[in-house]
Amino acid sequence: QLQLQESGPGLVKPSDTLSLTCTVSRDSISSDRFYWGWIRQPPGKGLEWIGNIFYTGNTYYNPSLKSRVTISVDTSKNHFSLKLRSVTAADTAIYYCARGFNTGWSLGAPYFDSWGQGSLVTVSS
Amino acid sequence: DTQMTQSPSSLSASVGDRVTITCQASHDISHYLSWYQQKPGKAPKLLISTASSLETGVPSRFSGSGAGTDFTFTISGLQPEDIATYYCQQYDNLPLTFGGGTKVEIK
Numbered sequence: 001q002l003q004l005q006e007s008g009p010g011l012v013k014p015s016d017t018l019s020l021t022c023t024v025s026r027d028s029i030s031s032d033r034f035y036w037g038w039i040r041q042p043p044g045k046g047l048e049w050i051g052n053i054f055y056t057g058n059t060y061y062n063p064s065l066k067s068r069v070t071i072s073v074d075t076s077k078n079h080f081s082l083k084l085r086s087v088t089a090a091d092t093a094i095y096y097c098a099r100g101f102n103t104g105w106s107l108g109a110p111y112f113d114s115w116g117q118g119s120l121v122t123v124s125s
Numbered sequence: 126d127t128q129m130t131q132s133p134s135s136l137s138a139s140v141g142d143r144v145t146i147t148c149q150a151s152h153d154i155s156h157y158l159s160w161y162q163q164k165p166g167k168a169p170k171l172l173i174s175t176a177s178s179l180e181t182g183v184p185s186r187f188s189g190s191g192a193g194t195d196f197t198f199t200i201s202g203l204q205p206e207d208i209a210t211y212y213c214q215q216y217d218n219l220p221l222t223f224g225g226g227t228k229v230e231i232k
Contacts, residue, residue: 046212046223046224046225046226047169047212047214047223047226048223049220049221049222049223052221060219062220062221063126063220064220096168096169101174103157103175103216105157105216105217106157106216106217106218106219107219108219109157109216109217109218109219109221110216110221111159111171111174111214111216112159112161112169112171112214113171113174113180114171115168115169115170116168117167117168118168
């Protein structure tokens with residue numbers, strides 16, 4: 001059964017870069033059936049899509065975060081990563097990585113059929 | 126962006142009750158809608174895709190319907206383990222967007 005595990009610092013200083021990695025187990029990240037995505041959830045609030053990546057390296061970002069976000073993939077390590085630059089307290093959230101099913105309808109637009117457990121990242125000095 | 130308006134934001138119902146949540150899209154999204162269940166302290170779990178297709182292993186008391194801009198999620202007999210927040214998500218276009226969530230509690 002697929003497993004996704006987020007890893008990275010739980011505390012980041014304002015103006016620094018948030019970096020997280022999602023390691024995929026028991027499935028290959030190199031599949032054209034799936035996208036690999038990041039979604040975040042501020043404490044006590046709803047879900048916000050950050051972006052997706054395809055195994056080829058094609059990326060799709062939320063315009064609200066696009067200027068600060070980079071998602072990359074390393075197929076040799078079967079993991080993908082998130083970098084969010086110039087963070088503020090508003091970026092404090094649980095960050096989830098997830099597998100997105102490629103419906104083939106809209107480029108870069110899946111639904112998420114499997115999620116990691118989430119990683120709480122707090123932005124504070 | 127396609128805005129997803131979910132209602133109610135919270136509800137309280139008795140065990141065995143029929144529970145209905147609605148999700149309205151600001152644009153026609155055909156049937157490209159999914160529903161997730163998020164229990165406290167846990168990651169969301171996919172319940173339904175393509176507006177009405179139940180995921181394998183999800184109890185049949187959960188169901189979804191709708192197309193275009195108006196969608197409904199139903200629990201036909203609320204169970205104590207269904208206490209959670211439920212979210213809709215459209216995947217018709219980018220950016221992907223979620224509804225604000227509906228918190229379901231037991232009365």
